[in-house]
Amino acid sequence: MNIPFWLPEGHILKFGKRKMRFEESRGDGVLLFRYIDGKEEIVTVPLGRDAVLGLITVGWIIEQFRAGVVVDPDYNAHVTDRNETNLTLDRPAYESLDPKSGWRYDWADAAIRAGIKKTEDDALTWIKANNLGGKRPQPRSLLRWMRKLKLHGGRIGALVSTAGREKGESQLPDIEDRLVHKWAMRYWRPDSLNGRLAHKEDAAAMVVADWDELKEMGIPYLSENPPSSECVRTRINSLECHSTYASRYGAPAADRKFSASGEPVAVERPFERMYMDGVEWEHSVHYSEDLRIPAAKMRSVITMDSFSQWVAPHPTFAGNYRPQWGLRSLRGVMMPPPMTPEEIAENPELAMIYGLPSDVMIDRDRTLISPRMVPGAVKILSTVELAEAYHHDAKSKLENYHKYVKAALAMIPGRILGPQVRHAIRYDPIAATEVTRAQYVDLVEQLRRRWNSTQKTSLGNRSPNDIMLAHIRSGGMRLTDPKEVMRSLASVPDKPCVLTTNGLIYDNVHYRFNRAGVGKALSSNHHRTPFGKRLTGTARIEVIPRVWDDDIDMIEVYDEANEEYFYMWSTDPGYTGGLSRWEHRIYQKALASRKGATKQDRLRNKAKHLNDQQRTLSGKSFREREQPVELLAEEEMRLSGKRAANPGCAQVPELRIPTRIDNAKRDDVPKAPPQPRDEVDVGEGGHDLRSDPSRDVARELGDDEAILGAANVSWDFAAGTAEDDDEVEDD
Structure with a gap:
């Protein structure tokens, strides 16, 4: 098979950012190339649907030419490596690199279209006769811009200024540049010898100390004065990225600062994806009406449907997170909701909002769902997914519901505020506590029901209950025996019992x-x-x-x-x-x-x-x-x-x-x-x-x-267990 384009042996092409040399044709359209910027290794590329690596073919190279992946360097032989990347950008990108590039392009392009003669007198006459905005350029500058624009095919990137140092170059001598870079990296990545530098000025001080030692040793090619603090500070700031920030402050902080937020997974129906997370409410509560002691802060383990934003019945409790609460939250989704006969008679359809979700994204905290429960849960769910670590936007819809409840309860006395929140100096949330545990549970439950019944603009002026009921009426729910749900969420001992x-x-x-x-x-x-x-x-x-x-x-x-x-x-x-x-x-x-x-x-x-x-x-x-x-x-x-x-x-x-x-x-x-x-x-x-x-x-x-009853609770837990000297043995 003949090569349908000019490709002599030894010709150099650019593949991505590497250059390769054509060696010979192997027949049947197979071409042998070698990289010239490494160890002369043979170039292999993925071919076909299976993406098997093989030698370059004529069909592949034609396709890559059309896509712009393979280019001929001779086409831009007059272009410097620094200008080569600029030629492929658009005008807003050029103007961000050089604000005057658009101004130069407007004058040069208008002069080329006018067909002026390439003399300074004719250029000066044309400049005086036209006003394209901004300051009028000098005739010699205009002629130079016209020449560059024609040379690069009329692309605006040819007029981007390349004055100054290239990226990565330093005005410091090599030994001083390496010294500044060393302590700038020590600021971001502490070592065991020097420890963690508290401030950027500390890094500048260490640079000056090392520079003085080098000066006393008689090291040549040093400047008259050591690098300034501003030089070190600028170098530290230029090195700030995800990896350096993670080295100093930890990966979670780097993810919050640099990782993109939002939920990339799209859902198309209810019960396709569920979010489950724990939340600690902000108020101190009394134990009860009889025992008015500020006991603890309440918590909840909440499950929400991603499509309809429907919040399932969930437990609200005092104490720490435990697997039993996560278990009850999942049951609130997959089993009939706990409703009184009066509530069912008022709206019987609400008693049918339950089913088996396809995917559940749970929090990474093992105290919500025990790891030994996950294999059983997969039997009734399609997948059980862990939320991205330390990423608060992984469940942003559920986080929004948390804010909704907290904002609704913000005016209740006894709110425990963080140190970053402005409040009265003498404010004591423990002393201001008024509500009891039972009252707080009732308030959270009322807000859950109000959230589910409130119409939302994001849902097309429909409420979460409306969307869930419409899905149930369409027959799209997955239901199973509640006993099977219970059994799937059970735990199994490691060893058999007798x-x-x-x-x-x-x-x-x-x-x-x-x-x-x-x-x-x-x-x-x-x-x-x-x-x-x-x-x-x-x-x-x-x-x-x-x-x-x-x-x-x-x-x-x-x-x-x-x-x-x-x-x-x-x-x-x-x-x-x-x-x-x-x-x-x-x-x-x-x-x-x-x-x-x-x-x-x-x-x-x-x-x-x-x-x-x-x-x-x-x-x-x-x-x-x-x-x-x-x-x-x-x-x-x-x-x-x-x-x-x-x-x-x-x-x-x-x-x-x-x-x-x-x-x-x-x-x-x-x-x-x-x-x-x-x-x-x-x-x-x-x-x-x-x-x-x-x-x-x-x-x-x-x-x-x-x-x-809930009102008459005895606090004598020992009632009914009177002291008895005679022991009745168990059967």
Whole structure:
């Protein structure tokens, strides 16, 4: 195949920023080139759809000529390397480099179009007869501009001034230039020897000190005076970029300063992409109306739909972030929302806003979603994505909702402001606290509902609820069994547990109550147990339970032979009912030194621990109150039954089978083994070891409905666990 253009051997072409020399034609349109600015390596380029590297072909080089990637340097042989890059820019770019370039171009282009003679007299006559704006040029300058413009094809870049030093060149002698550059880089990148320079003047001082030493050593080619402080400061400023800024202040600060903001991912429908993030609200709140002690700042874990900006029901709590809150926030998206019968009757369509999202972007904080929950979540979601580290705009729509709530609550007394916010000098947010935890939770929930029902210009004068309901009516929702959602968000222990007729033990909790499920699993799977591991008198199998960190009262076990799941409940619901795994571990450490092994002993010791926390709460600092308040708040919700009745305090969906202390809503209600009452001297309030202490609290107050009420909460957590010298052993 002949080469359809002039390309003699040894001809030089420019490919990108490198020059290559044509060696020979290999036939069939294959050309051999070598780079001349390196080690004479052969030039290979990606060819075809598979982008396999190969020698240059005639078709490839024609295509790259048309795209301007390969050029002939001889075409611009008269152009210097410094002017070559300027010729491809546009006029605004030229004027930013040289403000007078446009003025020169206007005069030179008009003179060429007028066809004036190339003499100074004719040029001067033409200049006086025309006024193109600005100062009139000299005749000789105009003739020079005309010559440059014709030489470079009429491109304005030919008239950009190249006076002065090129970029990277310095007016200092070489040794002084390297000295200034050394300490300028030390300012941005500290070393272990000199440490971190606090100011730019410190770098200038080190430059002068080193220059004096070089002068005393008799080093030649030094200037009469050392480099000035302004010279060092200018060099430091010129080196400021992402990498140097990250070396001095850290990568997160460099990303905030230099990385582009915004959300690059476009969404086309609801539930396609969800954002989940935690937020700390700005107010100090009282524990309750009865115990008016500034307890802590409230937090929330919020999930928002990226397309409609709909905010799902979310928990608002006192204390630190824990995986149980992230778990409940995800359930608020994928399971029916907690609404009262009156709310459902008023607007039944709102009860149907839930479904399975395709992608969830969660915060990188492991306290929101435990890493062991992610594999299970991927089964019901398409992807689980981590937000970009330290990038506040990765979830900008959700951050906007945070600002909306904070602005709405800004006028409430007790707002804790940062040091950068201007406020009264004597302002004390702790002393000004007025609202309680329950009131603050209610306010946040009201703002969430107002946000979802408010029309927004960005949504075409529609509200987030309108967009979500329209999507549901179109039949585009992905729904599944709520039990499957629960199971997918469960955690799985690393080691299997042993299941016998007496149940199983996991995390120092005994699970047994589900006689039908346990018996069926033992009968169907016993033949798989090796003879060396079998027990005498009872069947034994190894199972891997599914556990939930937000409620340890119930676990789920998979029956491999029958291919079904069955629940198992704790033998001590008075202790484990509604108890999170974090609380369980706190109590395990606190109760390790207390005596007693029965259920009543554990309840009594737990109540003593809570009363101790409450009694010493006022004597602790504001920050030290977070953990005790979190323990007391969880116990209060259990005693009052708010987990199932009040959607503002806990997110337990209606279709889930919740575990409660009073044994309600269970498949099989656990019953105590028969015991002769006359043989045991049971103290007052201890007639049923499996009863909840809150029943005795309600009975003492004369209100049996106090378990489900929010106003009458007893602060005596030890009520109903009277001292009893006789120990009733666990079955």
